[in-house]
Amino acid sequence: xxxxxxxxxxFGDNEVLTDITAEVDAQExxxxxxxxxxxxxxxxxxxxxxxxxxxxxxxxDEVNIADPNTDINVxxxxxxxxxxxxxxxxxxxxxxxxxxxxxxxxRDSKEEIQSRCLNLLEKVGLSxxxxxxxSSLSGGQKQRxxxxxxxxxxxxxxxxxxxxxxxxxxxxxxxxAVMKDLANEGMTMVVVTHEMGFAKEVGDRVxxxxxxxxxxxxxxxxxxxxxxxxxxxxxxxxxx
Amino acid sequence: MNLSPESMIxxxxxxxxxxxxxxxxxxxxxxxxxxxxxxxxFMRLAQNRLISTIAGIYVEVVRGTPLLAQIFFLHFGxxxxxxxxxxxxxxxxxxxxxxxxxxxxxxxxxxVQSVDKGQLEAGKSLGLNGLQTMRYxxxxxxxxIMIPPFGNQFIISLKDTSLxxxxxxxxxxxxxxxxxxxxxxxxxxxxxxxxxxxxxTIPASLLLRFTERRLGT
Ligand SMILES: Nc1ncnc2c1ncn2[C@@H]1O[C@H](COP(=O)(O)OP(=O)(O)O)[C@@H](O)[C@H]1O
Ligand SMILES: [Mg+2]
Numbered sequence: 001x002x003x004x005x006x007x008x009x010x011f012g013d014n015e016v017l018t019d020i021t022a023e024v025d026a027q028e029x030x031x032x033x034x035x036x037x038x039x040x041x042x043x044x045x046x047x048x049x050x051x052x053x054x055x056x057x058x059x060x061d062e063v064n065i066a067d068p069n070t071d072i073n074v075x076x077x078x079x080x081x082x083x084x085x086x087x088x089x090x091x092x093x094x095x096x097x098x099x100x101x102x103x104x105x106x107r108d109s110k111e112e113i114q115s116r117c118l119n120l121l122e123k124v125g126l127s128x129x130x131x132x133x134x135s136s137l138s139g140g141q142k143q144r145x146x147x148x149x150x151x152x153x154x155x156x157x158x159x160x161x162x163x164x165x166x167x168x169x170x171x172x173x174x175x176x177a178v179m180k181d182l183a184n185e186g187m188t189m190v191v192v193t194h195e196m197g198f199a200k201e202v203g204d205r206v207x208x209x210x211x212x213x214x215x216x217x218x219x220x221x222x223x224x225x226x227x228x229x230x231x232x233x234x235x236x237x238x239x240x
Numbered sequence: 241m242n243l244s245p246e247s248m249i250x251x252x253x254x255x256x257x258x259x260x261x262x263x264x265x266x267x268x269x270x271x272x273x274x275x276x277x278x279x280x281x282f283m284r285l286a287q288n289r290l291i292s293t294i295a296g297i298y299v300e301v302v303r304g305t306p307l308l309a310q311i312f313f314l315h316f317g318x319x320x321x322x323x324x325x326x327x328x329x330x331x332x333x334x335x336x337x338x339x340x341x342x343x344x345x346x347x348x349x350x351x352v353q354s355v356d357k358g359q360l361e362a363g364k365s366l367g368l369n370g371l372q373t374m375r376y377x378x379x380x381x382x383x384x385i386m387i388p389p390f391g392n393q394f395i396i397s398l399k400d401t402s403l404x405x406x407x408x409x410x411x412x413x414x415x416x417x418x419x420x421x422x423x424x425x426x427x428x429x430x431x432x433x434x435x436x437x438x439x440x441t442i443p444a445s446l447l448l449r450f451t452e453r454r455l456g457t
Pocket of ligand 1: 036039040
């Protein structure tokens with residue numbers, strides 16, 4: 001589903017991703033872990049070209065998005081993204097947040113879209129908030145709306161950039177539960193996270209990044225219990 | 241001291257005419273200024289250096305020169321060079337549009353820039369193109385941010401029309417001058433002029449504050 005080959009990314013002279021090669025299969029859940037500043041967000045943002053790709057290939061469902069001739073807007077419709085700070089549209093109600101993109105981009109009738117979006121809100125446990133505005137929601141609720149909004153385009157892949165890092169601890173669980181349901185339904189997911197419990201339980205594979213490199217990669221058991229690299233061990237000992 | 245209360249009444253018909261000119265020039269000028277300002281505001285935000293520089297020069301020239309110089313340049317200077325004369329009222333509209341347009345361009349630029357970058361990214365990540373993201377996500381939020389400074393600019397432009405008296409546009413100051421030339425009752429005339437300005441500016445300020453509060457900005 002996702003195939004990254006020899007990806008490099010620089011901001012000016014500063015190379016923040018070095019020669020990354022990685023694959024994510026359909027229906028797979030990959031958790032990306034690593035210290036702050038290691039390039040996890042940048043890596044994720046290269047997967048929908050929110051960051052320009054300096055060098056290398058990123059194939060999404062066989063389409064190379066590093067190619068400037070690729071219509072990235074079409075690819076992005078298949079790649080949902082959830083941000084650390086939610087980025088809900090504050091001027092729109094919850095339902096309108098979820099409906100905006102499909103209304104503008106899909107051919108389905110408004111009724112169809114609306115009923116599908118209401119279903120999504122139900123799925124994330126927020127049916128009763130359809131008419132509310134984002135400012136009246138808790139962080140956990142906002143993030144669940146953001147997940148519903150990304151799902152509204154029926155994406156093939158979902159990218160999550162530290163979706164629970166901005167939340168109060170007691171609200172993290174609800175969001176992780178929604179993500180777990182999604183994983184169980186077979187969604188392909190790439191999740192940058194510090195929630196090691198989630199990575200172990202839900203992740204099919206774990207990527208450990210450090211200083212812009214993909215240092216270690218494997219099943220949660222391999223990465224957490226049979227750690228091969230010193231750097232990974234150091235990081236895990238600090239965080240666990 | 242010799243105050244003439246009748247003059248305060250007598251000047252009113254003059255000032256009603258003047259108020260109409262002041263009002264219509266402001267409305268039309270600022271309306272056209274909005275169009276100019278939106279275009280140039282977006283030009284300033286353009287990736288293309290040439291386009292943003294052109295818009296930057298326009299803004300800097302207008303902001304860096306006094307309005308009176310702009311009025312004389314456009315109404316006397318340019319016609320003198322190319323050999324035709326322009327109706328003062330037309331000059332007034334043009335000046336006000338160009339002048340307010342530059343300030344509105346800055347308001348537009350500031351408004352768009354102050355919308356959180358995450359909004360743009362959220363729009364893009366959903367597959368919306370640049371134009372759709374601007375239209376449905378950034379612009380509605382930017383407009384909200386732009387309303388208070390725009391309201392200020394409207395009031396400033398309204399007061400700026402007074403300088404058009406220098407080229408004999410029949411707005412409030414000019415009308416008062418006409419009246420004073422006949423009666424010499426300058427105190428009464430200009431007292432009433434101030435009152436007439438306040439008749440527009442105070443409600444405009446209140447309306448602005450009310451709108452701000454409703455938008456929660
Ligand atoms: N827009 C940017 N411009 C310049 N440098 C950036 C930009 N975004 C990220 N970086 C740099 O890239 C490196 C990796 O950042 P990031 O991908 O956010 O790391 P992480 O998500 O793992 O904390 C950091 O050194 C950061 O300063
Ligand atoms: Mg990050």
